[in-house]
Amino acid sequence: MKHAIKNKLVLLFFAFGILMFQACSDDDDNNIDESPSAAEGSVELKFDHVWGPAEANFELNTEYTHPATSEAITFTKLRYYVSNVVLQKSDGSEWREDQSYHIVDVASDDTNLRLQNMPAGDYVGISFTIGVDSARNVSGAQTGALDPSENMFWSWNSGYIFIKAEGNSPASVDGSFTYHLGGFSEPNSAIREVSLDFGESTLRIAPNTEPAVHLMANAARFWHGGISLNDMSNVHMPGSNASILATNFAGGFRFDHIHN
Amino acid sequence: MICVERTVGLFVLLLFAAACSKNDGQEPSKASDVFEVPAHFPPPVYHVGEVGIGSGGFELGKRLFYDSRLSRDGTISCGSCHAQVHAFADHSSALSVGIDGNISKRNAPALTNLAWYPDFMWDGGINHIEVMPIAPLTDPNEMDNDLSELVNYLQQNTAYPDEFEEVFGSKQIDSQKILLAIAAFQGSIVSYRSKYDDYLTGQSQLSALEMDGKNIFEAQCSSCHSGVLLTDFSFRNNGLDSTFADAGRATITQNEADMGKFKVPSLRNVSLTNPYMHDGRIPTLRQVLDHYSEGIVESKTLDESLRDGLALTEAEKDALVAFLQTLTDYELLGDSRFHEP
Incomplete structure (x- = not known):
């Protein structure tokens, strides 16, 4: 509270x-x-979507086979909120993006987030939320990425849809699947934090440079642990299923590499 | 929480004034000059028109509220089912007729004193007054519009961009501005001038029958219909059914214990908001009292206070109806500030 x-x-x-x-x-x-401050720079955060342990290139409207269940799955939509982005500096300090709410939409040509006006320096890790913090779920009409006209908001049960994954699968009873995942209240909060260390790599922020951080997001992770589409094909409100699927998807992000 | 926000609000307003030395002496005008907190009311949950919206917000919200072009085919406005002569409930319809003759899921409630509501709808699923209109605007049985298309429509309109500019300082329309304006209008509809209010504030007497009704009401009804708003905003099963075609509050909470529970409605203007209950199944006030007295249906989630029925005599029902009629706010019904423009 x-x-x-x-x-x-x-x-x-x-x-x-x-x-x-x-x-x-x-x-x-x-x-x-x-004039921009001499000590600031920007970075491109690139979300590369992949499939399964082999990290095959992932696209909508393409059939994939799930590595655990062998079920055939075709996505028609994958959209999710990335919010409250924080970058960790090598000196232990943090930079928090202001008004940090973004939608990553695989249907869009541009799944990159551009972070601006960060202090120059060396950064060693990143964290962000998949979803929308509870405060913005209860604060009335919002704008920007949180505008309800983005169709990522439940009109009849107020709150943001953090993740929308839709598509088809012969394993599902009705041949399709719809995952609209959200919920900001316990015990079924679907807000998930992702923290990624850059390992041996360092992100160098400086004026007039355009570094890029590449992150991998694995779409096969929704069914991590062998969840069958026969058992779970329609989730469109907060609850334990939404919570499980959100945990799975958020577990599918990893740091890949940096272009300085 | 309210105190903290008020203090901060004041502080920010001072900052605002200090930042613009050339505007000295001019206080920022509020979005609604109509909204007021009656002296005998508790503090509101929502401070109408105080953040994110400027002077004229109420008038813009009123235009939007009464504009049928907000629906997909231009036939239904908010005001179609929330009529001032019925204290902003529907025209004696159990369920409301929306787009293409479709029927709404539940009875349209009266839109008064919304600034005091902790949540909205019969199941309490909507958590803020500003996002409440999204449900009827987009529901396929009500106005069936798409928010992006609504924004585009208003943006292309000859008059609206200028009106939004006057209120928000920009011709650029988005859903947030639409919702803030509707909240400034809806939130300003305050019912506080009934005979009962006049009695509470010492300006009027109740008749002997009304007084009898008030005493019975306080003994039998006010544990749920409590306080000056005549509701405790809780969700209860009031004994209509043994099985539930509409899960009510459980639709939102997914909790079996909430099956068949609906929000306790405010009884302000109750004699104008017939028919009654979440699905409008009971036509008259007298029959509502018959239900509570002799018609309670047992079920697992039935409210404890109703388990034995209220056992009212016919004379007690007469008195209660007389009292409930003192809750009608005739000044609100005729208040030209809320009339369709």
């Missing part, structure tokens, strides 16, 4: 910060320094 209040306060401050800026922009422009 304290967490929720804090988030709400931060929101309030942010909202009014914008108001203040807008209200004064007509007459006070000359005080605003628009």
